[in-house]
Amino acid sequence: xxxxxxxxxxxxxxxxxVNITCSHNNIATNDYITxxxxxxxxxxxxxxxxxKTKVTNEVxxxxxxxxxxxxxxxxxxxxxxxxxxxxxxxxxxxxxxTFGGGTRLMVKP
Amino acid sequence: xxxxxxxxxHKVTETGTPVTLRCHQTENHRxxxxxxxxxxxxxxxxxxxxxxxxxxxxxxxxxxxxSRSKTEDxxxxxxxxxxxxxxxxxxxxxxxxTDTQYFGPGTRLTxx
Numbered sequence: 001x002x003x004x005x006x007x008x009x010x011x012x013x014x015x016x017x018v019n020i021t022c023s024h025n026n027i028a029t030n031d032y033i034t035x036x037x038x039x040x041x042x043x044x045x046x047x048x049x050x051x052k053t054k055v056t057n058e059v060x061x062x063x064x065x066x067x068x069x070x071x072x073x074x075x076x077x078x079x080x081x082x083x084x085x086x087x088x089x090x091x092x093x094x095x096x097x098t099f100g101g102g103t104r105l106m107v108k109p
Numbered sequence: 110x111x112x113x114x115x116x117x118x119h120k121v122t123e124t125g126t127p128v129t130l131r132c133h134q135t136e137n138h139r140x141x142x143x144x145x146x147x148x149x150x151x152x153x154x155x156x157x158x159x160x161x162x163x164x165x166x167x168x169x170x171x172x173x174x175x176s177r178s179k180t181e182d183x184x185x186x187x188x189x190x191x192x193x194x195x196x197x198x199x200x201x202x203x204x205x206x207t208d209t210q211y212f213g214p215g216t217r218l219t220x221x
Contacts (some may be wrong), residue, residue: 042215043215
């Protein structure tokens with residue numbers, strides 16, 4: 001199974017930049033890397049996706065090194081509303097999509 | 110996401126009773142997934158489907174069965190519910206073009 005590894009939790013303060021790193025040790029050549037955000041009592045929500053180098057959208061940036069064994073989700077100037085669980089994912093197994101435990105981000109005032 | 114719904118949203122049942130959860134999508138995606146989420150375990154894949162009548166097991170499939178008789182509906186059945194199946198259940202559909210999953214709102218199931 002394509003399990004990813006990421007920190008269990010992180011704390012930050014409002015206005016700071018937050019970087020969450022994920023390990024993709026058994027990523028396959030044609031896998032994309034995708035990050036999801038989940039608030040309490042809601043389903044996960046797509047944030048950003050990339051294949052290599054850097055991708056940026058209105059919410060976040062995603063950095064993927066050349067070997068693609070890791071990825072870093074960057075959230076600029078976080079606010080209290082960014083407190084959530086963040087999951088990284090790659091579809092190593094084709095049809096099956098398995099999530100790791102996620103990173104619980106707590107943003108403090 | 111408005112294109113995927115789950116029913117019921119909440120259910121309380123007793124040990125030993127059968128339970129069926131429904132996931133309905135309006136986006137015509139081939140791939141659909143059932144996950145359960147428990148404190149400390151993140152999301153765990155139960156079963157998935159890659160087309161009508163095409164399903165396969167995930168990480169934690171024991172005690173669960175699924176059916177997909179039409180593209181828009183993916184049913185999860187607990188044949189004989191146990192207290193260990195108390196959980197929040199999420200279904201998802203997968204856009205294979207963008208390789209993105211879209212999740213339903215979840216069903217909170219309590220087995221007494």
